Amino acid sequence: MSDQIRSVCVYCASSMQADPSYRESARQLGFVLGSAGISIVFGGGRDGSMGALADGALDAGGNVIGVLPNFMHDVEPGHPNITELKLVDSMHERKLAMIENVDAAIALPGGCGTFEELLEAITWKRLGLFLKPIVIMNFNRYYDPLIKMLDVSIEQKFMDKRHSRMWSVVEKTEEVIDAISNAPKWDASARSFAAI
Numbered sequence: 001m002s003d004q005i006r007s008v009c010v011y012c013a014s015s016m017q018a019d020p021s022y023r024e025s026a027r028q029l030g031f032v033l034g035s036a037g038i039s040i041v042f043g044g045g046r047d048g049s050m051g052a053l054a055d056g057a058l059d060a061g062g063n064v065i066g067v068l069p070n071f072m073h074d075v076e077p078g079h080p081n082i083t084e085l086k087l088v089d090s091m092h093e094r095k096l097a098m099i100e101n102v103d104a105a106i107a108l109p110g111g112c113g114t115f116e117e118l119l120e121a122i123t124w125k126r127l128g129l130f131l132k133p134i135v136i137m138n139f140n141r142y143y144d145p146l147i148k149m150l151d152v153s154i155e156q157k158f159m160d161k162r163h164s165r166m167w168s169v170v171e172k173t174e175e176v177i178d179a180i181s182n183a184p185k186w187d188a189s190a191r192s193f194a195a196i
Helices: 020-035 048-059 070-074 091-099 112-126 144-155 161-166 173-181 188-193
Strands: 007-011 039-042 064-069 084-088 105-107 134-137 167-170
Touching: 007 020, 007 091, 007 112, 020 039, 020 048, 020 173, 039 048, 039 091, 048 064, 064 070, 064 091, 084 091, 091 112, 105 112, 112 134, 112 161, 134 173, 144 161, 167 173
Parallel strands: 007 039, 007 105, 039 064, 064 084, 105 134, 134 167
Antiparallel strands: none
16 A cells, blocks of 8 residues: 555546547456555546446445535435445535545546546645645647646646646556655645736
């Protein structure tokens, strides 16, 4: 088990229509994290990349905690085999419960919900509210357009050049743990350049 990384939040999708390679990548990540003794906190879903991530971690004997709003049971069934499924009242509670007390946040490819979670984590980091590493898993170069948009926001002076250090980008599951371990240090002093 990693001495520094005890648990991570993973943002990912529930879609069963996306190419199966995305689910396989999520399963591999779950297995890598579970094998390293790193607990996973995720959205709690059974389907898509969410379910594959959980299955991979469980196959490795890992600890998997899902967070699911009560109302989503009709849309997105909870994973039946995870270590713990926490039910909350709202999406806001879900996002907070997923990211508090973890050592890093990881974003796998996903839709608007995953984008929103990732960008909120980046915003919180910019404001010094979340200080841990953020890793963008750019499998199949899925996040190239978003990464380019973030770069453009820096070029156009909507963000500071130093803000590019808030996230790391990897393309392979085996690079994720190193990306977390080697992420640039970030502390609450970032508030001093949150506004530019």
